[in-house]
Amino acid sequence: MKKRMLILSSCLFAVCLFLTGCMHTTKEGVSNSDKSVKIGVLLPLSGGASSYGEEMMMVLKHKNAMLKNPAELHFEDSKCTASDAVSGFQKLVDLKSVDAILGGFCSSETLAIEPLLEQNNLVAISGTSSSPEIEGKSQNMMTLSYSDNVIAEAMAKHLAGSKNIAIITEQNDYNIALKNSLENLLGDKIIANEVFEKDAKDMRNIIEKVKQSSPDVLILNPNIGDTTTTLITQLAESKDYFKNIKLVSQETYVADSSRVGVEDLVEGMVLFAAPTLSDSRVDSFIASLPSSVDNLGVFYSATAHDALENLVRAVQDSRLNNTLVLDELRNGPLSGLVVKGKDFAGKNFVQGIEAGKFVVTKGKAVSQK
Structure with missing residues (x-):
């Protein structure tokens, strides 16, 4: 009887060890899978482009509230300049210990933080940066925009x-x-x-x-x-x-x-x-946004949605699968409104985004589908 109890106890102990390993318990005793995801966001919240940055912040907060497990969003003012983006990046890393970066907003910001990503073992996704100079940079830097x-x-x-x-x-x-x-x-x-x-x-x-x-x-x-x-x-x-x-x-x-x-x-x-998006899911999301989001546009509101969704999912999956966040983003199709089913195919730009054409008619920019 004692022998059977000893065997049973050993089995239970092994199962506990297995489950503990699967949950990636940290030194503090908190499961990685239970920790909230921290996303650092670089946006121009002052300066000439601040109206766009403020609207994107509203979009991201709105999308985050829709997630099953909302992330902690930490914002820094990048002012659409390289130096401020680097300063904001360092604050997000040193003071907030973020898991990933959403940004930069302007291409100058994105190019400035790119060399810092691998040094800090972080990935970044921009929903807006479009400079062709981004292509060929670190694989840790990705953008959901079209290229210029x-x-x-x-x-x-x-x-x-x-x-x-x-x-x-x-x-x-x-x-x-x-x-x-x-x-x-x-x-x-x-x-x-x-x-x-x-x-x-x-x-x-x-x-x-x-x-x-x-x-x-x-x-x-x-x-x-x-x-x-x-x-x-x-x-x-x-x-x-x-x-x-x-x-x-x-x-x-x-x-x-x-x-x-x-x-x-x-x-x-x-x-x-940016191209015109004809999709009921896009229409539904845009209709749910605060009315003050009126300059950012449908495309960039949607890519902000997608950037946050894919970053949060990648961090969560990396914890569950004991993989790198970078691998989760690059080794499979993306999700979202604009990039659903698309991938990076080894590039920095997501593939398959084309240009939209508009003609100003009676004060309105009219899409030429």
């Missing part, structure tokens, strides 16, 4: 029959990358190629230089934020000149609020940006 190369290719195709093209660009990683792509694709068709300083307040000298080149097409390439409005407003001061010139731009002028007061000038303006 996709936008440049769509613009070049649209302008295939055009000559005498001028470009006005803001000195910023995202915009310079798009400019470089356009230069490669348009070549000698570009007759004026002007760059203004980041966050500049006066672009009138550059506008005059463009006028002197007598372009048939003008590509406006400012960053999101205050310079978007400043550039188009100062361009409107020469409305009689530019009203006969074809205007083309990117994501920054899709929001109708970015073109208020210059409706006559921008009528017919062609925009290449």
